Amino acid sequence: MSKRRVAVIGAGAAGLCAARHLTTKPAQFDVVVFEKSDRVGGTWVYTENVGLDEYGLPIHSSMYKSLKTNLPKEIMAFPDFPFDERLPSFIKHTDVLDYLQQYSDHFQLHNFIQFSTVVEMVKPIKSSDDAITWEITVLxxxxxxxxxxxxxxxxVCNGHYAIPNIPDLPGxxxxxxxxxxxxxxxHPDVFKDQKVVVLGAASSGLDIILDIAPHAKHVYLSHWKDRVVAPLPDNIEQAKEVVSFTQEDxxxxxxxxxxxxxxxxxxxxxxxxSFLTPECQLTVDDRRIMPLYKHIIHTSFPxxxxxxxxxxxxxxxxxxxQVKFVLASWIGTYQLPGQTEMDASTEEDFRWRTTTLKMPHRYAHFMGSIMREYHQDLLEMAKEHxxxxxxxxxxxxMYRIRRINLMHYKKLGFKVLDDENFQLLEVDTQ
Structure with a gap:
């Protein structure tokens, strides 16, 4: 196999992971990482600014000042690079950013990154022998x-926590x-003594209601899901989903x-x-990205x-x-099925989600409880541990604990004892 030029778009956690594993094969891959900011970290790079940055581009980060992880560091780390053991289990966003910088430094990834460089266009080019290369324009x-x-x-490692989805509700x-x-x-103190409606009861909604509750007069948690069963602060009230507005209501x-x-x-x-041209043949329909085999590889352009x-x-x-699976397919350790078979597998996965698991269409790429089998599948195909x-x-x-102890679970501590066992170190519900 001749040496190939590989572009990685983004130097957040996913892009750094891609670069780390690609660069272990210097005889096979010549790697360039394009990062539009001036440092690694992606969404973990906190800024007080909102709106547009100094270059007129949308602010990428969605971090808020007091954010802590909702998963313990003991399971968050890249498998070959643990977090500092001295840190608590639930860590600040600044600790995660420090970790990603250390990861980049340890594996010398900065040597491959072009900072302050935004990818403007990606276009497939077909040669006379039907081989595909990619024309990439950057600024x-x-x-x-x-x-x-x-x-x-x-x-493509550009994340998906940067472009807000705001429902177009009447009024x-x-x-x-x-x-x-x-x-x-x-910051939560912006809402001091206010009545606030928070739409959505996924991770960010549940975190933010707890962040603003000590400051706000009253908080309505508005959502369509089953009621949150964990105890909540006295000034938080659950409500049905918002369907419309008036000037005041x-x-x-x-x-x-x-x-x-x-x-x-x-x-x-x-x-x-938006940087992919129409020739890339990628579509997004109600948050379902097609056509992606195993939620990763473009079936028309592997x-x-x-x-x-x-x-x-x-x-x-x-x-x-995911990165190890892609590498295995690119170096030939794993032989991808043909396009027809990959498309059929993709449709079967979607039908299983929407029919058997009763997931809505927009959950086409949700994992949760099915993640274990998904990882096992990828790593087995890649012939990796x-x-x-x-x-x-x-x-x-942690999913079970969060469900019943939403207000206090981030005060807990965990220790991984071995490959199969962990220990709860501390219980502090005060």
Whole structure:
């Protein structure tokens, strides 16, 4: 196999993971990582700023000031690079950013990264023998110099927590109160003595209601899911999903109304592949990205891979499994099926989710409890060592603990004893 040029788009956790494993094969891959910011870390790079950055691009990070991880560090780490043992189990976003910088330094990944460089266009080029290469145009934000280069393979690692999804509800533009998406949430004291409606009861919604509760007068947690069963602060009230607005009111699905001062949309994010030309043949339909085999490899263009588009995952180990699977397919350790078979497998996975598991269409790339089998599948095909069972055992235990102890679970501590066992170190519910 001749040496191939590989582009990695993004130097957040997924992009760093891609670079770390690609660069272990210098005889096979010539790696370039394009990162639009001036440092590694992606969404973990906290900034007080919202809106646009100094180059007129949307702020990428969705971190808020007091954010801590909702998974313990004992299972969050890349398998070959543990977190500092002196840190508590649930760590600050600044600790995660420090960790990613240390990861980059340890594996000398900065040598492969072009910072302040935004990818503007990716286009497939077919040669006379039907081989596919990729034309990539990038802009250096500092010099404003634009260059175009040819690559043989691409890993897209640009994240999916940067482009807010705000539901287009009737009357939303007429509502006179303060509105923002969780992407732009930074400090809870902005909502001091206010009535606040928080839309969405996934991770960000549940974190933010607890962050603002000590400051707000009253908080409505508005969602369509089953009621949160864990105890909540006295000033938090659960409500049905918001269906419309008036100038002063929010109207819930059961007909109840309230007059809030502010709305926080914890309603998720949209994918952004605007740099891919139509020739890339990628579509996004209600958060389902097609056509991706195993949620990773483009079935029409197997040299184009997407790392980390999945949701509800154990991120850093998850990226590792995906990257190793892609590498195995690219170096021939694993022989990909033909396009027809890959497309059929992709459709079968989607039908299984929507029919057997009763997932909505937009959960096409959700993992959660099915992540264990997914990792095992990828690593087996890649002929790589399986993850320690304790990773998913503790992940699933954390899901159970969060469900009943939402207010205090981040005060707990854990220790991994061996490949299969962990220990709860501390219980502090005060």
């Amino acid at each position: 250096n934000l500092r010099t404003r110099h634009r260059t175009t280069s040819i690559f043989h393979q691409i890993m 939303r533009d007429k509502f006179k109160g303060y509105q923002l998406h969780s992407h732009n949430y930074r 929010v109207v819930f699905a059961d007909g109840e109304k309230c007059k809030p001062d502010a709305i926080i949309y914890c309603t998720g994010y949209n994918y952004d592949f 040299s184009l891979a997407f790392i980390g588009i999945t949701q509800k995952v154990l991120p850093f180990p998850h990226f590792t499994a 399986q993850f320690k069972p304790v990773l998913m055992d503790l992940y699933e235990e």
